[in-house]
Amino acid sequence: xxxxxxxxxxxxxxxxxxxxxxxxxxxxxxxxxxxxxxxxxxxxxxxxxxxxxxxxxxxxxxxxxxxxxxxxxxxxxxxxxxxxxxxxxxxxxxxxxxxxxxxxxxxxx
Amino acid sequence: xxxxxxxxxxxxxxxxxxxxxxxxxxxxxxxxxxxxxxxxxxxxxxxxxxxxxxxxxxxxxxxxxxxxxxxxxxxxxxxxxxxxxxxxxxxxxxxxxxxxxxxxxxxxxxxxxxxx
Numbered sequence: 001x002x003x004x005x006x007x008x009x010x011x012x013x014x015x016x017x018x019x020x021x022x023x024x025x026x027x028x029x030x031x032x033x034x035x036x037x038x039x040x041x042x043x044x045x046x047x048x049x050x051x052x053x054x055x056x057x058x059x060x061x062x063x064x065x066x067x068x069x070x071x072x073x074x075x076x077x078x079x080x081x082x083x084x085x086x087x088x089x090x091x092x093x094x095x096x097x098x099x100x101x102x103x104x105x106x107x108x109x
Numbered sequence: 110x111x112x113x114x115x116x117x118x119x120x121x122x123x124x125x126x127x128x129x130x131x132x133x134x135x136x137x138x139x140x141x142x143x144x145x146x147x148x149x150x151x152x153x154x155x156x157x158x159x160x161x162x163x164x165x166x167x168x169x170x171x172x173x174x175x176x177x178x179x180x181x182x183x184x185x186x187x188x189x190x191x192x193x194x195x196x197x198x199x200x201x202x203x204x205x206x207x208x209x210x211x212x213x214x215x216x217x218x219x220x221x222x223x224x225x
Contacts, residue, residue, distance in 0.1 A: 004151070033213065042113075042199065042216035043152070087152065096142050096165065096201075097214060099152040 004100035006088050011106045016078050020103045022071045022088030033097060034062050034073045035087040043087055046073070075105075083107045111135055113217035115200050121223045122190065130185040130220045132200030139204065141183040142214065143175060146197040158183060190224045197221050 004024045012018040022032070031050040035043040047055050049064035049071065061074040073086055085104050089097040113134045122128050134141060143155040157165035158177040172194075174186040183200055201214040 042218045044216070045213040048213060089152075096144075096154045096157050097152075098154070101149070101151045 004088055004090065004098065006086075006100045006103045008101070009104045009106070011108065012078050014078055014080060014107060014109050017074065017076050018078060018105065020073045020075070020086050020088075020105065022073070022100055024069050024071075024088075024090060024100075026069075026090060026092075029090040029092050031091045032062075032064055032071050033089040033091060034060075034071075035089060037085045037087060037102065039084070046086075078107050080107050080109065113200060113202055113215050115198075115217035115220050117220055118218065119221045119223075121225060122187070123225055124190060124192070126190075127186070127188040129187065130198055130200075130222075132183040132185075132217055134181055134183075134200075134202035134215070134217075136202055136215060137204075138202040138215075139180050140202060141177060141180070142201040142203075143183065143185055144199040144201065144216075146199055146219070147195075152199065155185075187222075190222075192224050195222055195224045 006022050031048055033048050034046040036046050037043040046060055047057055047062040049055055049062050052065055054061055054063045059076045064071045075082055083106050085102040087102045088100040091097055116131045139160050141158045145153045145155055154167045155169045156175045161177050172189050176184040197219045199219045200217040203214040204212040
């Protein structure tokens with residue numbers, strides 16, 4: 001099976017940088033996704049890592065280390081609208097996504 | 110309409126009722142999915158359809174019955190549900206269901222289901 005662990009909640013202030021970690025135990029996977037979900041809304045795609053290393057997309061970056069079973073999502077220049085849940089998910093061959101419980105981020109002024 | 114749409118957005122039903130959830134994707138994708146999202150739990154995959162054929166059933170109780178008449182439409186038929194089935198039911202679609210590419214899944218807004 002696969003256990004995907006994320007912190008339940010995090011808080012940060014506007015303009016700051018926050019790192020949301022995701023650790024997992026699995027026998028193998030094709031890639032790792034990060035999704036953002038605002039309260040009462042659908043999850044939306046943020047990033048995808050298949051190889052080890054950093055993927056940068058504007059204010060958001062995601063990192064993957066397969067050998068360490070570890071990923072993180074880095075959010076820079078935080079804005080109030082970044083308050084949301086951030087979901088880490090593994091993509092396994094022939095199946096859909098396996099999600100962690102998500103991390104609820106609260107950004108304050 | 111664009112993206113993935115779901116109806117109804119909210120549904121309250123008794124344990125003896127029969128109801129259906131509808132999902133439609135306007136993205137030309139060939140795979141569609143049902144997920145269940147309960148409070149304090151991860152998003153749980155329920156069913157996967159690829160080119161109208163069911164390719165995954167994640168040990169879902171038979172009181173949930175999916176139907177995929179074509180690649181754009183997906184239904185979830187509900188009957189004799191239990192209160193613990195109350196949750197947000199999310200539909201998603203993607204271009205490639207095989208897991209070999211980076212095609213992300215696009216989610217609908219969900220149906221908030223309450224079973225009384």
